[in-house]
Amino acid sequence: MARSNRQRTSRRAVYETLRRKVLTLELPPGAALSENELGASLGVSRTPVRESLILLSQEGLVQIFPQVGSFVSRVDPAKVADAQFLREAVELAALDDLPAELDPELVEELRHNLAEQRRPGLGLEDFFELDEAFHHTLLRLSGHGSAWATVVSAKGHLDRARRLGLYETASPEGFAAQHVEIFDAVLAGDAALVRSAMRTHLRAVFDDVERVRARSPELFATDTGSVPVRRNVVVWE
């Protein structure tokens, strides 16, 4: 008898909330995160908050300085590059490994996803969700869907940077078109074309990040080892 593994513990809720807020920049890079404050504002004690921060810290989204404070990590260009490299490696390897017969259900899912992406008046957050699902489904298509989890946890830095990029450029249409290009190449079974289309797509995302960096350097880390000052520079509000 399989038991529901879903834990609706308060730690899980806090973790997901905080992670979302960090990724959506609602908690901007550099913001101070006090366990006490967060607990009070979320209506729980320090314990679940603290445990969530530890998890986020392992993902690199939060930095914890003992006896000093916890802070939302600044976007580290080196880590963004790492995430980019890892993601590209995994996604390209997966596409190299596509089966001869594609799962029609997943293909239909992709088709529907792409249609949604082109829906007029689509919100930015909605586009991100569809984008995530698109890439995840591509991985599932090659039978390596569960590797997505690792990619996700590694690409936190990349995601924040991408979001910054889209907030500025505000044109998901170009990316959506690239998605279609990839999808068509997959359907055509043209491995080389799939590879180059995906690589172009992912590199475009990366270039976007670099543009943002030139404009908003304060969100990016310079020295990862340095300890930020306490309360003065806090962006929190």
Place this chain on the structure above:
Amino acid sequence: MARSNRQRTSRRAVYETLRRKVLTLELPPGAALSENELGASLGVSRTPVRESLILLSQEGLVQIFPQVGSFVSRVDPAKVADAQFLREAVELAALDDLPAELDPELVEELRHNLAEQRRPGLGLEDFFELDEAFHHTLLRLSGHGSAWATVVSAKGHLDRARRLGLYETASPEGFAAQHVEIFDAVLAGDAALVRSAMRTHLRAVFDDVERVRARSPELFATDTGSVPVRRNVVVWE
């Protein structure tokens, strides 16, 4: 002014101890992990133990069932395959990305490492350490050394399985020879040869795991969702 980021908190010590014990199979798959017992045996309270277990659980090395118990994860073949896939993707992509001029310092490090691997009377644990360092240095050679951290945290399952394999076959010599082969191909700058040698090597590791599985099925998971019984079946002892 850069501050020492090294935290020598008790949580860190507990985490590293537990992780090592899980990876070396000193805590075998399926073993029950009581926060109270562990705390008592390590001389700390539940808190650092608990936080360590949460971290290990995020890595997939431990499973936590609320109000039931925490257990060392059984080796999940699907996760082993995932780790294998991810590792292969990353390492091959890195080797595709080698610079024209190799860092002579790293090359020397690799040469020294390989010499150590062939030292007679080498212990199994020592070989593992060298093996890790070898692959990590290869990544550094391509400038993607920091991506290794993600690979490490994802390949926990793979490592345990590999260890099982080496305990049985007990012949690191074959793997050491493959390492030399890869290294020589890198020096020669033969990208295609590098790729095939590395792929052969990693696949050999994976096949080893499958052999072990046939012999010791009790260490492997069948249904990841099922909750193990409490104290009876415990392998601990």
Place this chain on the structure above:
DNA sequence: CGACCAGCACTGGTATACAAGCATTGGTCG
């Protein structure tokens, strides 16, 4: 004898109390 059921012991989840350490800040002293 067997099925059932209530109590019990143990689990992890959460809240709280205390400890150790850092940074700011305001005052004092040279």
Place this chain on the structure above:
DNA sequence: CGACCAATGCTTGTATACCAGTGCTGGTCG
């Protein structure tokens, strides 16, 4: 006026107390 320094309030780290829920177990009742 400036450098120094100690008090103070904040931080995270750790220990402990309590809670809700689970599986086992032994006794009871049919």
